[in-house]
Amino acid sequence: MKKNEPIRELLCHSLKKILLIMRIAVILLLFGFLQTRANSAYSQKIRLSINFLNTELVNVLDQIENETEFLFLYNEKLIDSNRKVSINVQNQGIEDILKLLFAGTDVGYSILDRKIILSPLENGSTIQQQKTVTGKVTDSSGASLPGVSVVVKGTTTGTITNIDGKYSLPNIPDDAMLVFSFVGMRIQEISVAGKSIINITMEEETVGIEEVVAIGYGTQKKVNLTGSIDAVSGEELQNRSATKVADLIKGTSPNLNITMNSRGGEPGASSSWNIRGTGSIQGNDSPLLLVDGVEMNLNNLDPESIESVSILKDASASAIYGSRAPFGVVLITTKKGKQGEKVHIEYSNNLSLASPIKVPSFVDALTWATAYNQANANAGTTATYSDEQMERIRGYMDGTFPYEYDPNNPINNIWAGRRNGNANNNWPQIMIKDHSFSQKHNVNVSGGNEKAQYYISGGYADQPGMYTYGYDYYKRYNYMTNFTSKITNWLSFNSSVKYSKSKTDYPLGETTVGRDHFFREIIMFAPMMPMYNINGTIQCPLVRLMQDSGRDKTESNDFFITLGAELEPVKGWKTNFSYNHNVITSKNFVNPRPVMVELGDGSFGNIGKPASTYESTYSQNNYTLCNIVTSYEKKLGNHYFKALIGYEQEETMFSNLYATAANIITDEVPSISTALGATTVNDQLYHWATQGVFGRLNYNFKEKFLLEFSARYNGSSRFAKESRWGFFPSASAGYNISKENFWADIEPYVNMFKLRGSYGALGNQNVSNYLYLSTIPITNELNWIINGERPPYARVPALVSDDLTWETITTLNLGFDAGFLNNRLGLVFDWYDRKTSDMLGPSVTLPYILGASTPQSNNAELLTKGFEIVLKWEDRISSDFSYEAQISIGDSKSTILKYKNDKGLINTWYDDKEVGEIWGYVTDGLIQTAGEEMPDQSYFYSKWTPGDMKYKDLNNDGKVNPSTSTLDDHGDLTVIGNTTPRYNFGITAGFNWKGLDFMMFWQGLGKRDYYPNIGSTIFWGMTTGYGSSGIYEDSPALNYWRPADEANLLGPNTDAYFAKPYFTSQTNKNRQTQSRYVLNASYIRLKSIQVGYTIPPKLSNKLFLQKARVYISGENLITFSGLPKNHDPETIYASDPSNGGYLTNGVIYPISSTISVGVNLTF
């Protein structure tokens, strides 16, 4: 891992050479765009020279395959591929060569584009018949298909279609079923039912063992994979209402964990990605997200333009990306035009109606006030709601008091309504709308010939939010072209342009604390807060804030170009150059301003800013990635080799400029120029870069024994010179047992069985920039006026350790792929063991005297273990009916192996700690009678009375306390749960029946503990004070202890769930983290359901449509979870402060369930 000058020298030398080629390539590329080419068939164009003497036919065919793009398709049982042949031709066309090869044999051939199909010639050996069924088999383009096996189901009687795709079967009973099968095509079964002519069209199998999946810097046949790679088809992400790829892909692959962030369901909110659980406790453990090989913000991608998604989970699959992808890769391939594809124009849309789910609903004002006052009484403090106010609340609710507040003592302070009013407003429900309408549209054109293929797509998405007052939205415009042009046999160019413009527009909400705070206010502002003044004007400050606080608008442009060239001077030796540049510019405008609220006494209060202000931020992120990859592929007899080496570098430069000015002349024209007040300017700049060389070696023998080695030598600017470079190797192997001869007996049951194993090490450079450098933070504008100005100020640098280097992630992956019952049942299993060593952790937990957070250093170790299972059933009962179902389960569990915590303090990481552990006390029930026997709990509070909590004295010392909170001496604390999500699963089921299609997708978690944050009002209801509490329908909050003689309207409740509440910090004595409130956060959610109908071709053709489909779909329609009814299992975590949530659980933008309709039209 030391710096390696010779390698660099060599690298640079060869690079300079390559540059010359690249320059020519780029110039040619420009010409390539201008080329228009005649559509001449490949087969007529190609000329070959081959020379074989007495060689097995199979080798000749291989040679042709290697030198051309032809692919031979034949049934080994019917064509003798081991027949010895001799041939010597120079510069001949393929037809001539085939003529020579098969002259005098019973083998016929036909050339379909690049496919050459070999089949026995019809030899007139048809036997006398009583009833003969004949017909013709064609492919989807209408071309006849020779070599298709036609078998009478349940018998061995059968034949093969001839060169014209025709077949003839004698002596067929009326009730027979014919099975048509052909490599790469979907098996079809057709009932004879009196017919004597059966013509069928075979459809290409899109999913199956011949499937090709995208891997790092290339593609590979799925059957030859040795790593853990899951593929998701783009179709699964389409025709759904969600606008973002993250929301669509969630749950489709086991252990691909996508979670929402603290903005929850806000339009345009971002998501967090993770593969296989916790990978690092300090650094970032999200996977590398690539679109066509380049990192991209997936929010800016139109899901409709996705062709396929590969999820690379283990080290061998992602090793080629080295330190860029320690925690896997999500590889998205966009749609391209296809050779020989007729011009396709597709239009699709989705119109949806969203309804927010789990928006809290207040209990009525009287219940609310009664409970609050009881919490005051318990604490011996004055009632929040006075007797006089209680009377008004009662009167308002029964209609005898008409005002929302006391007209003789009107509200005279903008926040006082929640304390002094007497209304009964259900604020969360008032402030959040019931429905909002969203839409998505996409148009794309694709096509191609031998020389050029294109795909052009345009998309639009509009997602408004859920605010009743004010508005918010997310809009996105997408444009994409993918273009490939082949200039000569050995040179082609490709280019891709992706452009996305997104706009978000939000109300500022509370100008001083931001719009997240709005969700705190709507759930914690009491129902007593009046909506209106008696004169009819709005008094509610929340409404006024949403209407008038100013806007937070962002417009982001993501412009992405790829220019690439592929050279193939010799068949099998491909060199790809690619230059990618991505510019994301973003401008953000904010204009906070005064928000005047009319109060009950006629005066006005300002809840906005003191003066209209304007803030503007421009940012630009420039990202450049260049790579050169060269590979050579060769098949020698049964041996297949492929070698690949490449060089890659990437560079990012970010800059932003922020300016703000106060006292805007008019809110109508907010700008820096129209401001009279002081102006402040600030900026932010950073950059980083990586360089790496990588290589991969594949070998297989008869596709039976598979081997792969890959490695990357990588450097990152984020580390100091001495520890900058790292070498990350990996190896994997596969054994396709089902290709062994002895497997023949098992084959009828298990068609395919492959064992896989991989082992490799990767680096993690996902840490902050400049972490190894000690920098002095300097900030503008001290919060203090010195001599009439707010001067800048500097602070002490953080402690750093300059020997920071890569976290190394070593993964062992073992798995198998199996296919049963004619590959209708597929099973993929993976088990992994992923160790993160040299993990960043504090060098040591040090005494406070240090006065700083201890610097990070590479000294911790983490182990994550888990598995993935995908079980899939696919069957086609008839040409009219097919169905499929899939269950996938993933699991991960992480343990800290090493962490510098000599004292074994339990409130931080320690050796053998399981990630997610909750330490707490064991609940022993509530105290029911004064003076009843209980341990000494004075550690928490000096006084304990009936209705308070009792904890178990686990160590039997008569006292309940945490002792020293160390592993050796943790008093009565014990591990009471674990928040790690376990057993993430997805269930898909669907069918096609004639024109009708149905698909549903369930997603969930099998096991997870949740412990509500101490401030979570949606669970606890009342916390330490009235200002941070709230009581909702369907929450357990009112189930607190009340004495047997309780006279208030809530009545007695001695067998309660919660201890009695106190509106002081005393309440925390009963709210120690404890076993009773460990909740079950497992869930299952109907993520998506879709019913579509494809209009019969006869009908749609009349409308000049190749295909027309209408559908209705739904998202998030049903959820089952183990949580209280008012909790949503996803937002509850996204809003948890330990998870980066804002304030406390439930303070978050709600997510929605949607019902949508749409069409897919192909012209």
Added chain:
Amino acid sequence: MGFFAMSIIFTACDEDFLQRAPLDEVTSLDYFKSPSDLKVYVNQYYTSYFPQYANHGSDYGTDNQIRTSVDQRLEGTRTVSTSGSISFGNVRSINYFFDQYKKVEEKFDIKDYQQYLGEAYFFRALIYFDLLKTYGDIQWITTELGTSSPELYNPRDPRNVVADNIISVLDSAAMYLTSEKTDGASRVNKWMALLIQSRIALYEGTWEKYHASDPFGVSNPHPEKYFNKVVEATTAIMESGKYDLYSTGKPSSDYKDLFALQDYSSNKEVMFWKKYNNELSRGDVSFTNDRNFRMETPSGNTFTKQMADSYLCSDGKPITGNSLFKGYTTLNDEMQNRDPRFSQTIAASNDVWKIYTDGTIKYWSEVYKKLNTSADYNAPGGYIVLKGYNPHMIYHVQQYEESPAIIYRYAEVLLNYVEAKAELGTITQADIDKTIKKFRGRVGMPNLVLTNIAVDPEWDFPFLSPILNEIRRERRVELAAEGFRWDDIARWAAADELIVGKRPQGFFASQITSINPFPVDEDGFLDPFKKAIPNGYGFVVGRDYLNSIPTSEIVLNPNLTQNPGWGN
């Protein structure tokens, strides 16, 4: 495009392609090169160490003021914290300054940077004074520590060592800091350093004296040394002639007005204050001061009867047995013939509450009428805080007031001086005339005559000399609600006299015309905590004067000891 691609790839061969230094931050090697670097560095401390006059005052958690719930320290219900830390971030921060500024010292003349060096000394003292008050003994560290420094495992240094160090640090501060008075809203000066020195010396001197026989005492106390330092520092300020009490010759309002002015630039008494300006703050929540707006209603914040009773009658004698005292029946009765600071600190019903821009005037009687009708009008002790309030509605703006806040005022200099002299036993009438006479003179009260002190049977400290009792009374009255009271109780070890087993009382309950939600004692006074603490405050005198050391820290550093009374 090709050339562009080429140039990109060529950079790859540049040795420095992966060498990326920060673009918008300087590394520590590039900082501390000029005096302005020092200035920008010390600016950070201004926001951290200046407790300003708060809305409704800041003597909660003492016998002067109460809120609606019982203070935990006084109640004696605090528990040892298991986790958490002791904040040494600023110790490291200021030490970093002292380690680094020498780079400037080599290149510049002391005159170019002595102000900032002086400020660094000043803030080092404030940083340590906070630790001293909270934890007592504490490690004295003067250089930035690394992760392997042996000092990390130092035992705690005795409090008097720390106090001596702080006092000597302030000598340095006073030496370097400017002696200009300035407008008080600019950089700290020499006189502020001396004021703080006298404050800390008085704190340590009295602490060592009155905690001498309890677990908080030091092994070899030298209270006189500190009292002499107080006298030395305060005398320097007094003799500089730069400051004097604010007085415009209006005894009935000067004291009250002092705390409600809109500008202190040329004020003789205010040594240091915080300025607010909306244009500069642009509504930054951490930087606004809507004190007048907040003080329109009591919102649960009140004075206690104990505070009210400490005001003398207008003859300079205590209320007990004084015919001038009109009893408690109404607040107006109670305020009659009393030290005028009573009615300038506590709102009377006939005081002006609001003056609107159109000239409309409202009186506090409106508030007293609505007492306890809602949370805003909650007043557990009855006595509404007036000190610091300006009735002109033009200055009342929720969130965005520009009311300035007093931080240091000259009155404390005089009070520190006279108390130190009394503690030394060298007090003369001349000392009183230089100090207490000025306070009394401002409000029209008779002077205190050393030889003729009226005996108060209710003296808080009957075992102390009459003069000390009266000086402590004067301090309580003059500095009421300014945040000194807890520190005074702690350094006087006075909780056993003032707190333990006691409950705060409010004014006479029958004068509340609306509903009174608070309990009333047998004499008819408000007794708001009667239910919460029937046996009075459970303050533990062997424990509660200091905070506990987090147990996790004791695990980390075996040389660390727990404070008295907290176990271990």
